[in-house]
Amino acid sequence: xxxDKSLMSGSTTLLILSLLAGEEMYGYQMITExxxxxxxxxxxxxxxxxxxxxxxxxxxxxxxxxxxxxxGRTRKYYRITRKGRxxxxxxxxxxxxxxxxxxxxxxxxxxx
Amino acid sequence: xxxDKSLMSGSTTLLILSLLAGEEMYGYQMITExxxxxxxxxxxxxxxxxxxxxxxxxxxxxxxxxxxxxxGRTRKYYRITRKGRxxxxxxxxxxxxxxxxxxxxxxxxxxx
DNA sequence: TTATTATACATAGATGGCCGAGGTTTGTCA
DNA sequence: TGACAAACCTCGGCCATCTATGTATAATAA
Numbered sequence: 387x388x389x390d391k392s393l394m395s396g397s398t399t400l401l402i403l404s405l406l407a408g409e410e411m412y413g414y415q416m417i418t419e420x421x422x423x424x425x426x427x428x429x430x431x432x433x434x435x436x437x438x439x440x441x442x443x444x445x446x447x448x449x450x451x452x453x454x455x456x457x458g459r460t461r462k463y464y465r466i467t468r469k470g471r472x473x474x475x476x477x478x479x480x481x482x483x484x485x486x487x488x489x490x491x492x493x494x495x496x497x498x
Numbered sequence: 499x500x501x502d503k504s505l506m507s508g509s510t511t512l513l514i515l516s517l518l519a520g521e522e523m524y525g526y527q528m529i530t531e532x533x534x535x536x537x538x539x540x541x542x543x544x545x546x547x548x549x550x551x552x553x554x555x556x557x558x559x560x561x562x563x564x565x566x567x568x569x570g571r572t573r574k575y576y577r578i579t580r581k582g583r584x585x586x587x588x589x590x591x592x593x594x595x596x597x598x599x600x601x602x603x604x605x606x607x608x609x610x
Numbered sequence: 611t612t613a614t615t616a617t618a619c620a621t622a623g624a625t626g627g628c629c630g631a632g633g634t635t636t637g638t639c640a
Numbered sequence: 641t642g643a644c645a646a647a648c649c650t651c652g653g654c655c656a657t658c659t660a661t662g663t664a665t666a667a668t669a670a
Contacts, residue, residue: 510656510657543657543658543659545657545658545659545660545661546656546657546658549656549657550656550657569665569666569667570665570666571664571665571666572665
């Protein structure tokens with residue numbers, strides 16, 4: 387495959403980095419915000435998100451800081467790093483290639 | 499998820515059924531034909547394809563018959579069934595939804 | 611003639627992403 | 641006081657895919 391085969395399995399990473407490209411966010415917020423922006427199509431599970439965030443941090447694609455919310459609850463805010471932006475660019479390119487080639491194959495199908 | 503979460507992991511099935519929508523094909527041909535139509539982006543592995551084909555047959559989405567090639571070699575030709583066409587329609591709809599919502603999220607990202 | 615490559619099928623084991631299920635803490639509301 | 645939402649976390653398992661390997665035949669190269 388020309389495309390990283392984990393693109394689609396790894397589409398979650400593309401989506402998360404896209405969210406963080408706009409503003410820093412905390413995990414729980416990413417879940418609700420992703421659902422909102424995708425018209426409830428992507429309902430990310432906590433058991434999926436948190437391990438990925440830890441992985442992104444380990445790779446240096448995001449940085450973390452703790453902040454208290456107005457109500458006093460502590461949240462972990464994630465911010466995309468420069469390296470993370472480069473990774474996002476790459477993933478976006480891969481996504482476009484993937485999307486175009488899936489469409490190419492699907493559209494080559496004879497209509498029912 | 500509103501979309502079957504195995505869509506992308508399962509995008510392979512969408513691609514295979516799309517190929518078969520046009521004409522009957524044998525396994526090895528699907529690999530080369532898929533590579534051709536996707537500009538070498540999708541290079542399906544035999545170890546991936548054959549188990550999937552057996553699964554599609556078990557589900558009744560494709561039917562099989564053996565035919566000899568001009569050179570005398572025996573091939574297994576797969577043909578999409580009526581049920582397979584309905585499954586393809588469904589997968590196509592899911593793909594469109596998936597594609598649109600990924601784009602929605604990606605495009606909501608602030609440009610670098 | 612022999613060796614290699616391409617065709618054509620197949621399976622078993624390993625890998626890796628994602629989810630289900632469970633758990634903890636803190637704040638809010640009845 | 642109890643119930644619920646917010647916010648974080650981990651572990652075990654499923655499932656799609658890949659790697660590796662095996663078999664057999666035809667075409668091609670040495």
